[in-house]
Amino acid sequence: MTDPQDAIDAAADARAEERDPRIAEQTAGEIQDGIPFIGAGPGDPGLLTVTGKELVETADLVVHAGSLVNSELLDAYCDDAEQVNSVGKDLEELVPLMRDAYEDGRDVVRLHSGDPAIYGAAVEQMDALEHEDVPTYIVPGVTSAFAASATLRTQLTLNGVANHVAFTRPQGKTLDSENDHISDFVEKGDVTVCIYLGTHAVAETMDRLVEDGADPDTPVAVVYHASWPDEDVIEGTVDTIGDRLDDAGYRASAMVVIGPAARKAGYERSYLYGDWANGSDTDSASEADD
Known part of the structure; x- marks a missing residue:
C-alpha cells in the first residue's frame, strides 16, 4: 500500500492538472461504482437519506464511526453486514481493510456521522483508496x-x-x-x-x-x-x-x-410571502430574481 500522505499529495497534484471527469458525469444521490462514503445523519435512523439506507441495507461490510453512529441504525439496516468500528484505526489500517474487501467483490460502505463534508475527514480516506484504484463517492447526510x-x-x-x-x-x-x-x-x-x-x-x-x-x-x-x-x-x-x-x-x-x-428573536417577514409574492413591489421582485 502507498503511504497515505503520498497518496493525498498525488491526488492534490492530479487535481491541479485536470478536473475529475466524474464531476460532470455524476450527481449527488446517484449510486455509483466504488465505495460510498455515507452521511449517517445526526442520530435518529429516520434521518438517514433514502439512498444511504438503500446502500447500507445491501452492504457486505460497513465501516462505521463507532458510537457517533446510532446503534439502532446499525441494527435496523446493517444487521446482515460485517460491521467494523473505525474508532482507533488509522489510514494504514482502514484503507487496506476497505480496499481488500472491495477487490474481493464485496459491497463496502463507509458510514460517517452527520454529513461527511463537515469535519468528516473523509477526503483523505477517499484519496488513499483512489490511489489504490478503488473508486469512491459521497452520499450526503443531515449535519447536526x-x-x-x-x-x-x-x-x-x-x-x-x-x-x-x-x-x-x-x-x-x-x-x-x-x-x-x-x-x-x-x-x-x-x-x-x-x-x-x-x-x-x-x-x-x-x-x-x-x-x-x-x-x-x-x-x-x-x-x-x-x-x-x-x-x-x-x-x-x-x-x-x-x-x-x-x-x-x-x-x-x-x-x-x-x-x-x-x-427566533426579532426577525422580519420575508419578501417571499410579502409584497413580492403578490407583485406589488417590483424592486423586491427584481432582487428576488437576482
Whole structure:
C-alpha cells in the first residue's frame, strides 16, 4: 500500500492538472461504482437519506464511526453486514481493510456521522483508496446543525436577523488560536454561528467572546445529542451558557448555536410571502430574481 500522505499529495497534484471527469458525469444521490462514503445523519435512523439506507441495507461490510453512529441504525439496516468500528484505526489500517474487501467483490460502505463534508475527514480516506484504484463517492447526510435547528424550531437564517451561517470549531489541540474565528463571526452581528467539536470548551469560548467585545446577552443554545432519544437543550446567553452547560455535565456530542436565530428573536417577514409574492413591489421582485 502507498503511504497515505503520498497518496493525498498525488491526488492534490492530479487535481491541479485536470478536473475529475466524474464531476460532470455524476450527481449527488446517484449510486455509483466504488465505495460510498455515507452521511449517517445526526442520530435518529429516520434521518438517514433514502439512498444511504438503500446502500447500507445491501452492504457486505460497513465501516462505521463507532458510537457517533446510532446503534439502532446499525441494527435496523446493517444487521446482515460485517460491521467494523473505525474508532482507533488509522489510514494504514482502514484503507487496506476497505480496499481488500472491495477487490474481493464485496459491497463496502463507509458510514460517517452527520454529513461527511463537515469535519468528516473523509477526503483523505477517499484519496488513499483512489490511489489504490478503488473508486469512491459521497452520499450526503443531515449535519447536526440542521438537526439542532429543527429541535429549536427555528431557521439558521432569518430575515433581518441572520443573513449568514458559519460552521466552525474552537481552538484546541487541532486548531491554533490564530485560526479560531468565532469572535470574528459573532462580531458581524448577523451570523448564526454553529460550533462543532467544542462542547468541552464552551465556557472558555464564551469567556473569549466577552473579552473580544461580544454582547454578553447574545443568545446561545446548546443541543446535546440532536435527534437522539436522550436529546437535551440548554439555553442561555454568552454570559450564562458556560455555567449552565457545566451544571448539565455535557462534555461532548453537542451542537452550540450562537445568535438571535437560536431564539427566533426579532426577525422580519420575508419578501417571499410579502409584497413580492403578490407583485406589488417590483424592486423586491427584481432582487428576488437576482
